[in-house]
Amino acid sequence: xxxxxxxxxxxxxxxxxxxxxxxxxxxxxxxxxxxxxxxxxxxxxxxxxxxxxxxxxxxxxxxxxxxxxxxxxxxxxxxxxxxxxxxxxxxxxxxxxxxxxxxxxxxxxxxxxxxxxxxxxxxxxxxxxxxxxxxxxxxxxxxxxxxxxxxxxxxxxxxxxxxxxxxxxxxxxxxxxxxxxxxxxxxxxxxxxxxxxxxxxxxxxxxxxxxxxxxxxxxxxxxxxxxxxxxxxxxxxxxxxxxxxxxxxxxxxxxxxxxxxxxxxxxxxx
Amino acid sequence: xxxxxxxxxxxxxxxxxxxxxxxxxxxxxxxxxxxxxxxxxxxxxxxxxxxxxxxxxxxxxxxxxxxxxxxxxxxxxxxxxxxxxxxxxxxxxxxxxxxxxxxxxxxxxxxxxxxxxxxxxxxxxxxxxxxxxxxxxxxxxxxxxxxxxxxxxxxxxxxxxxxxxxxxxxxxxxxxxxxxxxxxxxxxxxxxxxxxxxxxxxxxxxxxxxxxxxxxxxxxxxxxxxxxxxxxxxxxxxxxxxxxxxxxxxxxxxxxxxxxxxxxxxxxxxxxxxxxxxxxxxxxxxxxxxxxxxxxxxxxxxxxxxxxxxxxxxxxxxxxxxxxxxxxxxxxxxxxxxxxxxxxxxxxxxxxxxxxxxxxxxxxxxxxxxxxxxxxxxxxxxxxxxxxxxxxxxxxxxxxxxxxxxxxxxxxxxxxxxxxxxxxxxxxxxxxxxxxxxxxxxxxxxxxxxxxxxxxxxxxxxxxxxxxxxx
Numbered sequence: 001x002x003x004x005x006x007x008x009x010x011x012x013x014x015x016x017x018x019x020x021x022x023x024x025x026x027x028x029x030x031x032x033x034x035x036x037x038x039x040x041x042x043x044x045x046x047x048x049x050x051x052x053x054x055x056x057x058x059x060x061x062x063x064x065x066x067x068x069x070x071x072x073x074x075x076x077x078x079x080x081x082x083x084x085x086x087x088x089x090x091x092x093x094x095x096x097x098x099x100x101x102x103x104x105x106x107x108x109x110x111x112x113x114x115x116x117x118x119x120x121x122x123x124x125x126x127x128x129x130x131x132x133x134x135x136x137x138x139x140x141x142x143x144x145x146x147x148x149x150x151x152x153x154x155x156x157x158x159x160x161x162x163x164x165x166x167x168x169x170x171x172x173x174x175x176x177x178x179x180x181x182x183x184x185x186x187x188x189x190x191x192x193x194x195x196x197x198x199x200x201x202x203x204x205x206x207x208x209x210x211x212x213x214x215x216x217x218x219x220x221x222x223x224x225x226x227x228x229x230x231x232x233x234x235x236x237x238x239x240x241x242x243x244x245x246x247x248x249x250x251x252x253x254x255x256x257x258x259x260x261x262x263x264x265x266x267x268x269x270x
Numbered sequence: 271x272x273x274x275x276x277x278x279x280x281x282x283x284x285x286x287x288x289x290x291x292x293x294x295x296x297x298x299x300x301x302x303x304x305x306x307x308x309x310x311x312x313x314x315x316x317x318x319x320x321x322x323x324x325x326x327x328x329x330x331x332x333x334x335x336x337x338x339x340x341x342x343x344x345x346x347x348x349x350x351x352x353x354x355x356x357x358x359x360x361x362x363x364x365x366x367x368x369x370x371x372x373x374x375x376x377x378x379x380x381x382x383x384x385x386x387x388x389x390x391x392x393x394x395x396x397x398x399x400x401x402x403x404x405x406x407x408x409x410x411x412x413x414x415x416x417x418x419x420x421x422x423x424x425x426x427x428x429x430x431x432x433x434x435x436x437x438x439x440x441x442x443x444x445x446x447x448x449x450x451x452x453x454x455x456x457x458x459x460x461x462x463x464x465x466x467x468x469x470x471x472x473x474x475x476x477x478x479x480x481x482x483x484x485x486x487x488x489x490x491x492x493x494x495x496x497x498x499x500x501x502x503x504x505x506x507x508x509x510x511x512x513x514x515x516x517x518x519x520x521x522x523x524x525x526x527x528x529x530x531x532x533x534x535x536x537x538x539x540x541x542x543x544x545x546x547x548x549x550x551x552x553x554x555x556x557x558x559x560x561x562x563x564x565x566x567x568x569x570x571x572x573x574x575x576x577x578x579x580x581x582x583x584x585x586x587x588x589x590x591x592x593x594x595x596x597x598x599x600x601x602x603x604x605x606x607x608x609x610x611x612x613x614x615x616x617x618x619x620x621x622x623x624x625x626x627x628x629x630x631x632x633x634x635x636x637x638x639x640x641x642x643x644x645x646x647x648x649x650x651x652x653x654x655x656x657x658x659x660x661x662x663x664x665x666x667x668x669x670x671x672x673x674x675x676x677x678x679x680x681x682x683x684x685x686x687x688x689x690x691x692x693x694x695x696x697x698x699x700x701x702x703x704x705x706x707x708x709x710x711x712x713x714x715x716x717x718x719x720x721x722x723x724x725x726x727x728x729x730x731x732x733x734x735x736x737x738x739x740x741x
Contacts, residue, residue, distance in 0.1 A: 021521050023553070025568075050571020052567075055395060055400070056395065060520070060567060064564065079524065096399075098385045100388040100389070103393075242556065250564075
């Protein structure tokens with residue numbers, strides 16, 4: 001399938017700021033499941049900084065904007081041809097070893113409930129892949145999809161006790177449960193094509209990857225009870241949402257900022 | 271059993287050769303003159319404002335660390351061997367860092383458990399796959415050494431991040447030369463004052479790929495409230511480079527810039543005295559106000575060098591320490607010149623059992639601890655202290671290592687009653703860039719309390735000038 005992406009993020013500053021620096025993880029990953037046909041990341045009035053592929057295989061590019069400026073827009077557009085690999089991250093080059101993803105982060109620290117969820121999924125199951133599927137299903141059951149119930153700073157444990165959340169919370173909870181059972185797990189940010197009548201969708205999406213010995217990294221999307229297929233575009237990964245954020249930025253100056261995000265993903269008719 | 275300690279001055283009934291001149295020096299010095307000199311030294315230290323706690327030990331930042339005028343002396347032969355051992359260790363530690371952020375051969379070969387490396391808190395995923403200029407992660411390696419006999423030197427720990435205390439090495443010498451010029455005529459003492467220039471050269475030698483002119487070096491400090499701020503400004507001054515805080519730097523385009531009165535100036539090498547977690551809010555802690563947003567992207571794309579490199583701390587962890595001799599054999603194919611202290615890992619069940627059975631004889635430390643806090647010195651502890659420490663170890667064994675209580679050597683030290691032996695250690699500072707080098711000397715710390723083996727300034731430690739004699 002060919003997916004067309006248009007993703008714009010506009011930052012408005014109450015009082016003009018002296019400058020803005022952003023670090024972007026906004027370029028599709030290179031692996032067998034996707035082929036980038038056309039891709040552009042534009043920052044109005046921005047100066048492109050150094051770019052590189054990091055140890056996790058993500059393309060990182062920074063942009064800086066010289067102030068005074070009161071509004072900037074990051075515009076991502078492109079087409080990606082996608083293939084259904086049933087969640088397997090095949091042909092992805094990276095140098096961070098899976099063991100590094102056993103480390104806890106503030107958002108994914110497991111509490112008793114998450115450890116129990118993980119343990120129950122592993123219990124009596126010999127195959128790690130089966131266990132991961134069961135964990136993903138258990139997370140979907142434990143945390144009902146409810147936009148607005150959580151914030152960007154909500155931890156996995158908090159979302160669990162609340163029983164409600166969005167894709168970020170699902171991913172955090174799954175990562176937390178998997179790590180508690182010794183399975184390396186990480187947060188993935190990307191895009192998802194919304195299809196009708198198939199439950200909740202967020203175009204700017206997030207899911208989890210779990211390392212299965214012999215298979216490598218496998219994606220799991222508890223929110224949609226599936227493994228990533230050709231409706232998904234993968235951008236990058238990290239220990240948690242903060243670490244894997246597509247855009248991390250800071251403005252130099254006082255005052256508050258407001259954010260406006262629109263994401264449109266469409267299947268291109270062939 | 272009363273342990274016997276190696277007295278570095280008096281051994282087998284007479285003064286060892288390097289200390290011979292000092293015998294007359296103290297004999298000729300009346301008590302009044304001594305206390306006068308001691309007061310003078312203290313006044314000098316106060317005047318220059320060097321009052322910070324060494325090694326980030328916290329405590330009262332305005333407290334003066336006691337300076338003991340009695341120098342510690344090494345022969346050239348002793349130093350030469352130590353120097354070779356230090357350089358060897360610094361090379362191996364850097365090879366290890368390049369390896370674990372690259373292919374991880376030492377882990378793949380089963381020599382070091384993956385867990386200790388990749389789940390280490392100091393491991394930084396953000397630098398995986400990156401080789402810094404000249405393959406150097408740790409540019410200033412502080413290696414803590416203790417001596418237990420004429421030929422017995424042991425490495426107590428490695429410091430690969432931003433070891434502090436070098437300003438004491440320089441100031442101790444400066445003050446000794448000012449107060450006792452005659453001593454420096456009678457003894458052929460190798461100078462240490464080249465250190466700032468060597469440090470500047472080392473930093474300049476690791477300028478990034480995109481730097482094509484004389485590199486601009488800066489020292490990045492967390493600010494004047496930091497306990498080692500004096501050292502930061504002292505070194506900047508002696509090297510002739512700018513001392514900056516995070517807010518003085520900014521990222522624009524592919525580079526890091528420093529605000530100056532003549533407009534922005536490109537910065538090529540940053541000697542940072544800020545912990546990894548705080549250097550870039552876009553990569554690490556987002557709430558950090560001390561760092562430079564976007565710094566890591568510039569670093570990774572070859573626009574600036576950061577010294578020490580983020581992630582260098584994996585190599586100086588106390589659990590990794592056990593494997594340094596193995597690193598020397600693995601990467602350099604050499605036999606370790608300096609010995610490690612035998613270490614038990616409480617995370618291993620056999621070791622744990624041994625440690626718990628022998629707490630009264632051992633020194634037990636936290637894996638990530640520093641500054642003499644959170645440690646147990648078995649022979650100096652009460653039954654209750656030992657029992658409560660045992661509980662802590664049982665609760666989290668992996669967090670503790672244990673070592674035998676070392677018979678640290680002593681050096682004569684001025685005390686209220688006159689001159690008496692006190693236990694010492696040594697921290698030399700090895701510079702790693704285009705070359706691996708160090709000045710002949712280091713910082714000698716001395717436990718001023720009689721019988722104490724803890725030299726940390728937070729626990730009543732002082733400092734001494736350290737001499738290496740010319741041949």
